[in-house]
Amino acid sequence: MTYDVWMTVIETRAPLNRDRIIDAAVAYADDHGVEELSMRKLGAALGVEAMSLYNHVANKDDILDGMIDHVFRTIPLPDPEQDWRVSVRTTGLAAMEQFSAHPWVVHLLMQRGNFGNASLTFMNQVLGILRAAGFSDEEAHHAWQMLASHTMGYAFQQSSGSWHEKEWDGLEEQLSRLGDRFPHVVALAPLLAQCEFGTEYAFGLEIIISGLEARLG
Amino acid sequence: MTYDVWMTVIETRAPLNRDRIIDAAVAYADDHGVEELSMRKLGAALGVEAMSLYNHVANKDDILDGMIDHVFRTIPLPDPEQDWRVSVRTTGLAAMEQFSAHPWVVHLLMQRGNFGNASLTFMNQVLGILRAAGFSDEEAHHAWQMLASHTMGYAFQQSSGSWHEKEWDGLEEQLSRLGDRFPHVVALAPLLAQCEFGTEYAFGLEIIISGLEARLG
DNA sequence: CACTGTAAGTGTACGGTGTAAGCCTTGTCA
DNA sequence: TGACAAGGCTTACACCGTACACTTACAGTG
Numbered sequence: 001m002t003y004d005v006w007m008t009v010i011e012t013r014a015p016l017n018r019d020r021i022i023d024a025a026v027a028y029a030d031d032h033g034v035e036e037l038s039m040r041k042l043g044a045a046l047g048v049e050a051m052s053l054y055n056h057v058a059n060k061d062d063i064l065d066g067m068i069d070h071v072f073r074t075i076p077l078p079d080p081e082q083d084w085r086v087s088v089r090t091t092g093l094a095a096m097e098q099f100s101a102h103p104w105v106v107h108l109l110m111q112r113g114n115f116g117n118a119s120l121t122f123m124n125q126v127l128g129i130l131r132a133a134g135f136s137d138e139e140a141h142h143a144w145q146m147l148a149s150h151t152m153g154y155a156f157q158q159s160s161g162s163w164h165e166k167e168w169d170g171l172e173e174q175l176s177r178l179g180d181r182f183p184h185v186v187a188l189a190p191l192l193a194q195c196e197f198g199t200e201y202a203f204g205l206e207i208i209i210s211g212l213e214a215r216l217g
Numbered sequence: 218m219t220y221d222v223w224m225t226v227i228e229t230r231a232p233l234n235r236d237r238i239i240d241a242a243v244a245y246a247d248d249h250g251v252e253e254l255s256m257r258k259l260g261a262a263l264g265v266e267a268m269s270l271y272n273h274v275a276n277k278d279d280i281l282d283g284m285i286d287h288v289f290r291t292i293p294l295p296d297p298e299q300d301w302r303v304s305v306r307t308t309g310l311a312a313m314e315q316f317s318a319h320p321w322v323v324h325l326l327m328q329r330g331n332f333g334n335a336s337l338t339f340m341n342q343v344l345g346i347l348r349a350a351g352f353s354d355e356e357a358h359h360a361w362q363m364l365a366s367h368t369m370g371y372a373f374q375q376s377s378g379s380w381h382e383k384e385w386d387g388l389e390e391q392l393s394r395l396g397d398r399f400p401h402v403v404a405l406a407p408l409l410a411q412c413e414f415g416t417e418y419a420f421g422l423e424i425i426i427s428g429l430e431a432r433l434g
Numbered sequence: 435c436a437c438t439g440t441a442a443g444t445g446t447a448c449g450g451t452g453t454a455a456g457c458c459t460t461g462t463c464a
Numbered sequence: 465t466g467a468c469a470a471g472g473c474t475t476a477c478a479c480c481g482t483a484c485a486c487t488t489a490c491a492g493t494g
Contacts, residue, residue, distance in 0.1 A: 016442080033330075051482075052443045060481065110327055111252075113377045118471060120399050127401035140401075141408040144376065146421040152373050153366025160330040182337050184344035184357075191358040204363040207423075207428030215424075233471080256452065268453075270469050277452065354466075444487075448468080451480065452490090458473075 005131045016048060022066040026102070029067065063146050064108050065116055071098050072103045075100035077125045078109035084133035085209050089124060089146065089202075096201050103159035104153060134216060150204055158197040171190050231303040232385050233265060235273045239283035243319070246284065252319035281325050282333055288333035291359050294342045301350035301425050305364065308343060308420075312368050316423045320376035351433060360429050367421055382396060 010040050028037050039060060043050040044132055070088045075098050080089035099105055108114075124142070130140040245254050256267040256277060262272075274280055292315050295304035316322055325331075340361070349355040382419050396403045 027239065039482080040480080044410050048445055051445080054482075055442050098392040107327060110324060110373055120395070120402055124402045125400040127405055131404075137405055137408060141405050141412070142420055144405075145371075145412065145417050146367075146424070149370025149374055149418075149421065150363075150366055151370070153368070153370030154362070156327055156369050156373060157362065157366055160327050169283060178337070185337055185341045186349060187348075188344055188354055188358050188361075191354060195358070195362065200359065201363050201366075203359055204366065204425075207425060207432075211424030211428055217354070255450080257450090266474080269472050269476080271453075435494100437492100439492085441486085441490085444485100445482105446485085449481100450485085454474105454477085456473105456475085458471105459471085460472090461482105462468085462470100464468100464470095 006155050016046065016052060016056055018044070018066065021046065021053055022063060022070055026067050026070055030102060034064075034067075034107055038067070049062070052132065061112070064112065065114065068105060068108050068112075068114045069116035071102050071119045072114075072116065072122055074098055075122060077122065078129055080129055080132065084129050085174075087129045087207060088126070089205060092147060092151055093202065095122075096155060096198065099151070099155035100129055100158060103155070106155045106159050109152070110156075112181045139212075139215065143207075146208055147205075150208055151201070154197055154201040154204070163169075191214050233263065233269060233273055235283065237288055238263065238270055238274055239280060243287055244281050246321045247319060250326055251281075251284075266270035278329070281329065282331065285325050285329075285331045286321050286335045289331075289333065289339055291315055291325060293341060294339065295346055297342070297346055297349065301346050302430065304346045305426060306344070306422060307416050309364060309368055309422050310415075310419065312339075313415065316361070316368070317373035317375060317414065320372070323372040326369070327373075330359060352429075356432065358427075359432075362399050363425055367425055368418070370419070371414055371418040373429075 012073070025037060025042055028042060028045055039050040040055055042063075043053055047075075075091070075094050079150040080087070082090075093094075107148075126147070127140055127144055131137070131142050135143060152199065242254060242259055246258060246335070248296055256270055257282075260267040260270055270280075274283075290383070292312050295308040297304070299307075301373070344357055345363055348354070349376050352360060393403065
């Protein structure tokens with residue numbers, strides 16, 4: 001009997017720890033959306049009661065911070081050896097890719113900001129590349145703000161992308177009803193609906209890189 | 218007695234209606250932040266029980282949509298008579314101004330998107346100006362996405378701005394402790410903390426306008 | 435071997451949330 | 465006067481994060 005219980009325990013749940021909790025939280029958010037994530041549901045996903053999580057984690061915010069950190073850690077850091085334009089481009093695209101894969105990250109970043117290890121490391125690396133490229137501190141700051149805004153903005157639009165997919169069917173009918181009031185929106189609605197955010201982001205990124213380059217002189 | 222009750226009612230609360238509820242919600246979010254807004258607190262702010270709100274409003278989401286609409290309605294629409302560069306610039310700045318005044322809007326937009334009257338009107342006007350300026354539909358779409366992302370991105374950063382003000386004191390000490398690991402972040406931290414987002418936004422806006430202009434050829 | 439301390443999972447409970455359902459008061463109109 | 469609707473209020477429910485007290489299993493020590 002005791003043995004059975006032991007087996008069950010061993011088989012169905014490895015010992016709980018912070019990493020396992022955060023991994024499960026990331027998976028849950030990927031599957032069901034971050035707003036569906038609750039301590040009870042996360043516990044259930046791990047085969048454990050909600051309160052057990054608190055033995056390994058300070059509180060829910062701690063988990064959310066860990067989730068952000070988890071995603072930032074998977075963004076490959078830019079290579080300082082390369083031309084800054086290449087670094088910025090590849091890093092931007094890599095970041096966008098992760099934000100697309102985990103749309104809830106932008107959501108979380110917005111509510112809480114983040115100064116975890118991974119995000120500071122990331123930021124530090126990018127700033128270093130800009131400074132090494134010859135940008136003054138002020139210019140590097142401008143560049144960072146602009147790149148960050150552009151990236152967050154696209155991730156933002158993508159994650160709130162109600163123009164996409166399912167919603168679009170209902171919207172089309174609604175828009176055709178409002179066609180006389182919003183002719184330009186209706187005209188461009190197909191483009192908005194089919195919008196490939198990766199391509200779109202890259203397009204803007206080139207404009208920004210060119211613009212920064214020009215300011216660099 | 219009945220009279221007294223009447224006077225009280227008349228003085229402390231005008232008859233409830235959707236607009237009054239949404240105005241109060243906006244004021245509450247401005248004062249206490251949108252995450253503090255609950256039906257009970259909003260009711261209390263209006264001198265009414267939470268459930269009374271439901272006589273004028275479908276649910277909380279309805280209120281949140283109304284709040285977004287309320288803010289978009291206060292952004293002056295661009296003037297189609299003017300040069301598109303001027304229109305885009307002034308409209309962008311006007312939008313940023315509102316998003317700065319009501320930081321929670323970006324928050325809400327992110328969670329729910331928005332296709333209210335005001336935001337569609339706004340979007341329609343901007344798209345109209347871009348098309349009239351000679352942008353193809355694809356180009357207008359690119360331009361809109363880019364401008365929207367840039368604006369939302371800056372608003373986003375501003376509203377999540379933990380580099381600002383109070384947090385900065387604690388952070389400084391923390392950063393100096395981590396100075397060897399994040400030298401570039403620490404070096405630029407003063408700039409990040411003092412960052413004037415309006416100026417910063419305008420800087421990026423010019424780059425984008427120039428870039429779009431070049432693509433327009 | 436028993437004893438004790440500790441780590442970790444559990445159960446219960448509290449104050450908060452949005453909101454469904456029903457009640458009660460009020461003003462309007464036939 | 466009586467029916468009726470509008471718009472408040474009360475109660476109740478399911479969910480949330482989490483404080484606190486409990487149990488259980490193991491490790492270390494005599």
